[in-house]
Amino acid sequence: MGVTLSVLSLVVLIPLSAVAIKAAELSPAEFAAAAFSERAIAAYRLTFGAAFAAAVINGVFGVLTAWALVRYEFPGKSIVNAMVDLPFALPTAVAGIALATLYSPNGWVGQYLTPLGIKAAYNPLGVVIALTFIGLPFVVRTIEPVLRDLAADVEEAAASLGANRIQTVARVVLPALGPAWLTGFALAFARAVGEYGSVIFIAGNMPYQSEIAPLLIIIQLEQYEYAAAAAIALVMLSASFAMLFVINAIQAWARRIEG
């Protein structure tokens, strides 16, 4: 217990409180000016909005991916399985550069999107793409074990009671995945909110348009505006903490029902 607490303090609590202390150097008015400037609010809106959109996309495709990995045998399955974890392992900057190259107007994918009038890089859509990429494994890996544990006999029971396939999936399988799905969704969302490396290459980083909050912190730091950076950081920190708290609450609720 003592060891846990000291490590936790050294590694987590002290740096975090430093953020709060630094931000406290500002008067309330200065804090508000730094943390809630028009530019900062645009950055928050983009960060949370894009993170939410990415988490929603991952929420859908993560379930499909997990389903395919658990229920079907197909050639190259182990490769797909390893690829799902790639965003965990890949340096985020590498992912960012790769995505920017792919989706830029003359990139492999981007050149086909441009004629369709879709601009997939250097704007908010690019941010969403990057955040989707890094968030996918969170959904897949939280759903996978639950789906695997969901014994086939539960589906057979539903079918023998007269439920058709759609009813079985909608009323038995998906609700059973619910808590895990919410957890995966929240994890992907939380990860996306904090993502920096992969986003800045594809985002274009235009203030008020495609500038994310973590980048704004860096910009403030580079201008030696430590207190202002800390103010924005404090807002992000509170948001992250609130989200993790929600994740824990979801898990506790799920444990109570699943037993």
Next chain:
Amino acid sequence: MTISIRSVDKRFGRYPALNDVSLEIADGELLALLGPSGSGKTTLLRTIAGLEFPDAGQVLFGGEDVTYASAAKRRVGFVFQQYALFKHMTVAKNVAFGLDVRKGREKPSKADITKRVDELLKLVELDGLGGRYPSQLSGGQRQRVALSRALAVSPSVLLLDEPFGALDATVRKSLRKELRRIHDATGVTTIFVTHDQEEAMGLADRVAILNAGAIEQVGTPDEVHDSPATAFVCGFVGDANRIEGLVAAGVFNGGGVKLPAKGVADGPACAFVRPYDLALGGANAFAATLQRVSVQGAVAHLDVTTSAGAAIEAVVARAEASNLSVGQPLKLSTAKAHIFPV
């Protein structure tokens, strides 16, 4: 609903799970499928349910061919060994599921569903627990929920796969009685799978004994116990001493025991003698030495070895064993033995 299974074959890869199985089940009957693991009993049950489909042969429900009909079309109620309850639904929602998923005119009104659920929970003695989640129930209670969920759709046949397998002995015993009571109350044709011969013999009207994908014998518990059709049935149902030997001129001789073997062909044979068919003394007795006595309630179990060294177990009334001591020579005889050529 009468059920006919006609020459059903089923393979899993190269492994034959069912081999030319035929079985007739009468309306309102309570039938046990009994056999060791791997004997095909669960495959047969799942084939009747429409959860597996045979490679060859026919399944008929009330004369209608349902060989390739789905479980839902057949209106079967299936109870799984591991309950297979919907964990995210309350007990009442679980029971109501089969009625809830119906569509249009078939679907009963909300009030009717609630009424039916209450009736069923009362039938399985779970009234008042409708609001709980499965995780808040004991194993026995969960199996009762699974049973009432299966009964909710008024199935034409109730199928249970090792329904008491995951429960402890006391709960098992009371649920067994409960199943019999529910069967008698609803009159629904019921088939259950078990590897526990005591369960099959104590509960079922008739028992079908399976071994290696084929039915060895079908009969009432008394029939299969008293007149086993094959050596497998004799060894599987009830306790039996197995003695290897030879039959010559209508007499079995093996392990220091001689038994009349009328009508058994000459050659190597196997004799089965039930411990409780052995008596101390009597006509045609054979010699044995007492190795151990253990008293269990009203009876005493005697472990003896014959003059040829075969180990045999006998069960006698406790009073008869009171003055016996270990190492003492005994005379044992039997009026009944089952002898099969091998």
